[in-house]
Amino acid sequence: MKMYVDSWDPSYGTSFEPGSGEGPGSPSSAQVDTDVEVPASGWAPIEAPAGLRCPDVVLLVDGVRRNDAMLWTEEDDGTSYAGLAASYAAGVVRCDLGRGVAELADHRVGRGLFTASPSAQALSAGPVRYEIHRLGGAGEASKLPVAVQVPLTALEIEVSAAARSHGQDESDLLVVDGPLRSRRQLPRTIGYVKRQESQYLPAALNTVVTALRPGQRTPVFAIGTMWGGWSWYLRLPGAGGAPWAGIVRVECSSEMPAAQAVELADLSCATLPRFASAAYKDPRAPQNLLPIAGLERRLRALLGDSRVLYRALTTATAYAR
Amino acid sequence: MLGTADATPLQFWTAVAPGSYLQLDDVVVTKRELPDREPVTIAGVVTQVRARHEGAQFDSDVFAIADGTLPAQVQEAAEVTTTRVDPELYVPPAPGAVVSRASGEARAAALHFDRMERRVPMGTGRDGVPVFLNADFLDGTRGAHVSISGISGVATKTSFATFLLFSVFRSGQLGADGANARALIFNVKGEDLLFLDHPNTKLDERTVAAYKQLELDATAFPDVRVYAPPRAGDSSGAPDVASRLTGVDSFYWTLAEFCEKRLLPYVFADADDERQQYTMVVHSVAAHLARYAVPAEGGISLDGVRLGSYEDLVDHVVDRLTDDETRTTWAGSAVSMGTVNAFARRLISSKRDLSRLIRGDLAQRRPHQIKTAESAQVTVVDLHNLPDRAQRFVVGVTLKSEFEDKEKTGTSRPLLFVVLDELNKYAPREGSSPIKEVLLDIAERGRSLGVILIGAQQTASEVERRIVTNSAVRVVGRLDPAEASRPEYGFLPPAMRQRALLARPGTMFVNQPDIPVPLCVEFPFPAWATRKSESGPPPSGTMRSIVQGADPFAVVGSRGGSSDDDIPF
Numbered sequence: 001m002k003m004y005v006d007s008w009d010p011s012y013g014t015s016f017e018p019g020s021g022e023g024p025g026s027p028s029s030a031q032v033d034t035d036v037e038v039p040a041s042g043w044a045p046i047e048a049p050a051g052l053r054c055p056d057v058v059l060l061v062d063g064v065r066r067n068d069a070m071l072w073t074e075e076d077d078g079t080s081y082a083g084l085a086a087s088y089a090a091g092v093v094r095c096d097l098g099r100g101v102a103e104l105a106d107h108r109v110g111r112g113l114f115t116a117s118p119s120a121q122a123l124s125a126g127p128v129r130y131e132i133h134r135l136g137g138a139g140e141a142s143k144l145p146v147a148v149q150v151p152l153t154a155l156e157i158e159v160s161a162a163a164r165s166h167g168q169d170e171s172d173l174l175v176v177d178g179p180l181r182s183r184r185q186l187p188r189t190i191g192y193v194k195r196q197e198s199q200y201l202p203a204a205l206n207t208v209v210t211a212l213r214p215g216q217r218t219p220v221f222a223i224g225t226m227w228g229g230w231s232w233y234l235r236l237p238g239a240g241g242a243p244w245a246g247i248v249r250v251e252c253s254s255e256m257p258a259a260q261a262v263e264l265a266d267l268s269c270a271t272l273p274r275f276a277s278a279a280y281k282d283p284r285a286p287q288n289l290l291p292i293a294g295l296e297r298r299l300r301a302l303l304g305d306s307r308v309l310y311r312a313l314t315t316a317t318a319y320a321r
Numbered sequence: 322m323l324g325t326a327d328a329t330p331l332q333f334w335t336a337v338a339p340g341s342y343l344q345l346d347d348v349v350v351t352k353r354e355l356p357d358r359e360p361v362t363i364a365g366v367v368t369q370v371r372a373r374h375e376g377a378q379f380d381s382d383v384f385a386i387a388d389g390t391l392p393a394q395v396q397e398a399a400e401v402t403t404t405r406v407d408p409e410l411y412v413p414p415a416p417g418a419v420v421s422r423a424s425g426e427a428r429a430a431a432l433h434f435d436r437m438e439r440r441v442p443m444g445t446g447r448d449g450v451p452v453f454l455n456a457d458f459l460d461g462t463r464g465a466h467v468s469i470s471g472i473s474g475v476a477t478k479t480s481f482a483t484f485l486l487f488s489v490f491r492s493g494q495l496g497a498d499g500a501n502a503r504a505l506i507f508n509v510k511g512e513d514l515l516f517l518d519h520p521n522t523k524l525d526e527r528t529v530a531a532y533k534q535l536e537l538d539a540t541a542f543p544d545v546r547v548y549a550p551p552r553a554g555d556s557s558g559a560p561d562v563a564s565r566l567t568g569v570d571s572f573y574w575t576l577a578e579f580c581e582k583r584l585l586p587y588v589f590a591d592a593d594d595e596r597q598q599y600t601m602v603v604h605s606v607a608a609h610l611a612r613y614a615v616p617a618e619g620g621i622s623l624d625g626v627r628l629g630s631y632e633d634l635v636d637h638v639v640d641r642l643t644d645d646e647t648r649t650t651w652a653g654s655a656v657s658m659g660t661v662n663a664f665a666r667r668l669i670s671s672k673r674d675l676s677r678l679i680r681g682d683l684a685q686r687r688p689h690q691i692k693t694a695e696s697a698q699v700t701v702v703d704l705h706n707l708p709d710r711a712q713r714f715v716v717g718v719t720l721k722s723e724f725e726d727k728e729k730t731g732t733s734r735p736l737l738f739v740v741l742d743e744l745n746k747y748a749p750r751e752g753s754s755p756i757k758e759v760l761l762d763i764a765e766r767g768r769s770l771g772v773i774l775i776g777a778q779q780t781a782s783e784v785e786r787r788i789v790t791n792s793a794v795r796v797v798g799r800l801d802p803a804e805a806s807r808p809e810y811g812f813l814p815p816a817m818r819q820r821a822l823l824a825r826p827g828t829m830f831v832n833q834p835d836i837p838v839p840l841c842v843e844f845p846f847p848a849w850a851t852r853k854s855e856s857g858p859p860p861s862g863t864m865r866s867i868v869q870g871a872d873p874f875a876v877v878g879s880r881g882g883s884s885d886d887d888i889p890f
Contacts, residue, residue, distance in 0.1 A: 103392055
């Protein structure tokens, strides 16, 4: 038996989550077609084709969110609802590898007040405004953070579309942090899943995944769930030697033909290892890509200072009473 | 204006917008709006600029950024030191306020040029626009004296001093004072100051344009008289110069003058001489010479003996001092033999150095004295061939007589500028000597008498403190790193002190009393020759010295033949 230290900082969990009940060790219920690129019996690690260069322009999209304050409303009838004032931002990094320039191509910042209270209004706190996002149901405090994801995803789609509309480059590649989900209509886009929460492949094929060397990928397979699509595993360089270290799952829209998916898989093989982060710089290395880490830092800065916002919110609610 | 660094009324940081830049010494201006008051204009000079990657956490992130994988922004920021607040309301500029580069009148106001009634151009700033020196602090109105420091070779101290003189004489800012002013320049090293009146053949159009920008004509000094010591061992008294052949006069003192004016103490002008016992002997011998020496055919007659040279005089004096009968009359009664011997030993050793300067064999009528009042506008005294002791003697005696002449006339006009390099040799911080006394006198009283010292030295820390502190204008060229950290350069802000270590030739930092920040000045290449190889034809007036040089009775070098003795028709 060998032992390995997971390369992620313990506070971020691990790069796969067996504790959640559906780790890579536990099979997913999804329908998986493993015979898309090569028959399951012929599965072996695949290298990027020789001569394939990563595109000159790679766009990476990510969003960040922060809970600025928890609020409680007091309704006329005496009931009380939980509220969450959150700031969120999405942005696109445009990595022009040809010129050697990575820049923040576009970013949007949104702030929202998430509550189920029927009477709550948008909140103006100092110079910023928290738009009301009214939730249905009882609006338990524990469900509020999840609700922030909806406008954030919308914001991410907005900026990715906007970033594409600036650049007319037909060969660029858009990398979305996290599963594609509703973003699958974007062209030449791959979803990038850092954390393996469930295992899609049958146990026999998992040995192919763990046998991947840095820069290699598995053959493309299809996942048959609602948010499914073409998918493949890829190992990034720079992780320890643990079987699942440095493994990411990449996916692309099921709406494209399989051959195009294989093309994207090859392209990702040539592109993503270049962006892998170093362990001493990023607590989630190597899966947390370098541009994404930089983007998140910039976006967090754009969210504004949390202490200033908290003070503004406190003042605003006190005046409103 | 940055909000991430504290802004104070005297110093603040400004961010530099993408696509623009600020460099050190740029003049910037910003405004601060105040409630119920007129806005305050804050002007300053950039004293530091920095650039960094925002968004990078680790030093090695720069590789990822340059590779194009990590987004980051290059942000430049500049530190501004306030030079002027108008009206005088010391409030910090507000973060976010727009700071812009000042030009034209705003720049002049920021650097206080608008308050200067008479502005002497010193050169151009880093932005290529002229910078000025307030003439009030040069001519003694409110201050006087210039102290120039910098290591030799690259600091171009003498070049700056001569350019400053040129600017004073030619800019017309000092009015009649400028035109009538005189300059006395001691040439200590090489013969590079002997060609001030020769045009520079290497003068190019850029230099001419630089002079024009300062509203000066790129010409040589028009009116220069050069003195050199007589050639050693030459009985005709021809000047000892190698490269300059025309318009050079020799200077010397006759034995009669030596005795009458009591010049003997200047023979003993070493810094530590004053502490020695034998100074008593020096003064009593000088007094004895003054009382009993009788001029005789160029030489002197003493105790009935005719002395025709400095050697003769020294031998005579030593002879009388060693003689038991005459010793008390020469040296006083309470002097031990050891002290007399110490005196005699030093006196004898001075024979070699001074015999060519103190003469008994040359005609007294021949002009041989350095007198700026009767000389040209610029008087250059060449010392570079002289040994150390002789240099001290010439400097000490010349300055003493010039200063005494000024004291006698009692007016501060015409101004006399004295340029003296190696000031640390003549006025060292430690000890005292007759020359140091003269220089201190000039530093402390010269301002009211119109004697302005332009002193240059490698290390201001080794010059008598009272001379440095009396200088209104302080100039620094390239400095030695160890020297730059001394308190004498406290007027330089830290960033400027660092820059002084790598200042290029032709770049000086000038501190003047009414501008709180030293200004970085680039002065143009000299329009006059600084060596034989680049000198143009000599001015016609100097040719006279060739044809008349052999005539010991001619008034050599008197200007342009317009001597009063000439028949006016």
